Amino acid sequence: DVQLVESGGGLVQPGGSLRLSCSASGFTFKNYAMSWVRQAPGTGLEWVSSISGGGDGTCYADSVKGRFTVSRDNSKNTLYLQMSSLKTDDTAVYYCAKDRASGNYQTPRFDPWGQGTLVIVSS
């Protein structure tokens, strides 16, 4: 079974930094694009960033471009999201998700999703 387990969330002050991790198992990690999707409290889903299977292609939502960096370590089957210059608007549950098929990392379908990790940006 495919498993995705996020970690690294927590409370951080505005302007601070945080690194999220997503540990993957149950599939050939390097063959699939991976993404981060977030959900602010009581609201809907917002795509944040995606990365190609080999790690050489990345894309970001305008709301996080220049502040967040997605990366992956295929030897460790782990996806990362480095978040800096955090704002209160970044408060959300952050989900990692696998692309359903070996498709274009810029236009993923998300299947499955991890359980999420909560990031709270507050002073």
Added chain:
Amino acid sequence: EIVLTQSPGTLSLSPGERATVSCRASQSVSGSYFAWYQQKPGQAPRLLIYGASSRATGIPDRISGSGSGTDFTLTISRLEPEDFAVYYCQQYVSSPVTFGQGTKVEIK
């Protein structure tokens, strides 16, 4: 960016009834690059439908998707207790991929 607008915002129905959720795109979604997700309280979303009408693994056949161009529909033919949840549509024809704002299907 393609904007997706779901209707209604909330659907109040009884078990056994039919649920129909609509999603309209601001531009044509060619090739049916369209998906639906279900999210229950405290849980991650789950893929239900991709390619506008293909069911994901393990999704029962009472759940179906249809549509093309700018208008898409998710139908649950007979609501089971486990179907009461929030449903989101998503387009993946162009970047950035976008979601609808969600439709809550609640017990009447």
